[in-house]
Amino acid sequence: MSAHRTAGQRRALNQVWNGAGIYGYEPLFLSMNADGTLNLYLNTIVGCVRKWYGEEGPSRLFEAWAGDRRQTLLDDLAWLALESAAFQRELPHRPILADLRRAYAADFFDREHTLSRQEWMAKNQLSYTMQSARWKAVLGRRPPVMTPYEKRLSAALELGPLGERELFSAILELFARFRLFDGRSRPPPVLRFHLTGKWAGVMTRLMPTEIVHTDVASVGHGAGVDEESGPRLDTRRAKIRLKENVSSDRKYIESCFGPSLLPERELTAIEQKLCTGIHLGCHLWYTAGVPTPEQAPNGEARRLAQQAQLQQERNRAAFGADSALYQNAIRSLTEQIQNCLQVHSQAEEENARYGRLNSRRVWRAVVLSDQRVFTRRTDSSRPGFTVDLLLDASSSRMHCQEIIAAQGYILAESLARCGVPVRVSGFCSLRGYTILRVLKGFGENSRNIFRYFATGWNRDGLVLQAAGELLDSPPEQKRLLLLLTDASPNDSHRIPPGGKYPFGRDYADAPAVEDAAREVRALRRRGVRVGAVFMGPNLNAPAAETIYGQSLARIRSIDQLASAAGRLIRAEIQELE
């Protein structure tokens, strides 16, 4: 799965791809300085290694000592050898490489002055000496003071323009000859720590975490999650919460998510209409946001509000850090949608000085000297449809909240620039309440999407029904509903006994998928076009197809959300014609 990349990383990746002349592959290394600037020369060389020596050979080489306690040193030395070989092979085709190499060598020594004591200590002495010798030679300076062993190693690392077959064996033979690596990886001894209390809190922020659903609203910040394994369903904990005090749940939801958007009577009517069958006993909550910490009525709500505010700041900061990349995505998506809208726009007629003669207006030319007695066809730029984007805001999205917020912003802003009314909402379920948070209403500022955060469960069938109610009063007649989903509906509130399930059962797996699919079909019957962007494990792909059918775009990385949704929108625009 391709990981999210910052604007700087993406640019470095482009430098590598440019050197390789091949796009889309994942390079072994990216070269960036500690201050975030890029090494054009080294990235070009990484690309040239791919160009001249393929993908498999270099990755096998680095895998040979992966996990070895001297891995960093071996990586550095191997790159020096590869740099020498790739430089010489590429130079005749790219003469500027010699200038870039000299500039990089000069920069290497310039940066020495800015290194801190810690950075110096972190450097491996042998690796540093070898690099220093290489770059001094490039600049035509005297080599550093070296031991005979180092002198021989430095000379040996100056490989000629070797072919693909000889290169890797030459490097392994060189490492063996200099007693650096004998072909057997020796991992360092493993240390295990068990942390509790504050330390556990700190480490969960820094280290990859596993997401466990509970029925307590909290805004977490996972550093990473294995998408294939997916979040784990812990209904045991949820049930414990459910038995505590059912009557206080509504107060809890209101205090955490803010007041309902709908008046009491209307909300009750909708609940009576929708919370039936397998959703019996469930509740709905339409809201426009989370109270500020000052407005929060109790300690628990205040904590959630503070966490939500922190997440909002994180979302904004993450967007700000890569705004160049995101603005580029907005421009590109706007252009595509705009173009599609123009091509498929509907014709309208207007009075003109030329065109098809309108006999009923001819008198105006004679009597009023009004030359506009013709009609001419022009295209209406009015898109004629609205988009509702529903973002899965359950705990399974906790590890990528900033990226989802940014992608939602890209999509909403692009559509807004094309004049398409767009509303963005997040959905989750908690203590039997299915909550639809309108992050950005029609006509509101797209930056409100940064209020997105993930918590709780997701009861997709009920969300689709609830969204259907919300769709009844959009500004345009044609409606498009897009969901970001992992096609894994699950909720702590069980399906009550009765009908197809005489003993009741968990709202998960096949029954939940069937329920969601049924609701998608119901919406389509009402004339709402429903599409989904699916991001989740392979295991859930058949469920996604069952629920959404053909109107489904699968993405491997959340970075692709906006472009995938854009593709769905373009397809829908063509259908709407």
Place this chain on the structure above:
Amino acid sequence: MLSFLKEEGVSPELLEGLEWFRRDHPAELPERVPAPQFHYYGREVWEQAVAALLCGKNLLLTGGKATGKNVLAENLAAAFGRPAWNVSFHVNLDASGLVGMDTFADGQVQFRPGPICRCAQHGGFGILDEINMAKNEALAVLHAALDFRRVLDIPGYDRLSMAPATRFIATMNYGYAGTRELNEALASRFVVIQMPTISPENLDRLLERRCPALKKKYRQQFGQLFFDLQKKCEGGEISTKPLDLRGLLDALDLMAAGVPSGPALDMGITNKTSDSYEQGLIRDVMAARIFPRLTRGELFEP
């Protein structure tokens, strides 16, 4: 133009046919016969196109940006010595924009002929640029003009028969977001040439012809720069705006006039996009090919 085609190695039979065509159809409206600034390089495409037009077919040139579709279309009109009408298709183009429309002049309704109508009268070459940008209903008016009937029926006026030398050359770019597929009825009225990307050898020839004083080592690097940008464009990392062969040639003109290489390339290529992130990616490609402070003296032979 004919001497260029001989240099290109176009078959003598086709060149003979071309000369016959020119003899049979004496030049009309000489001010409308294109005098191309650039030549299209590629013998095979030339032979296919000339053969198709000699057979009385209409041509559809398909291909990505910077494959020379319009250059070839203009070159063909020049080679056949025919006046050309270039119509840029767009989403708002309707049938009246092609055939003509009524206007009010001197107190009466009069027909003002459009480019297709004039092309048909004078036996010209109609160059229909980006034909798939227009709506199908606008294109339906061309059906009878493009097939064996070779007539243009102007609603409310006469039926206009095409002059025998009339040909249509359409261009289109498949896959560009938002463009539509050409409908089957229209597509069947053309013979289609899938335009290949300019080869490195032909690009080198183009640069050599355009800038004969440019040193060979730099000429190769400028050529490679174009292909590097093309790959980046195909990889979806940049838009098609900076993939501009004319822009590269303009930049070389600027360098010959004394602008250093970096600013000249910015003016010709980088600044075609206003996106700063995209500009950064383009400048990286340039920096990995051309030193940005190269002067006229370094780039060109004295």
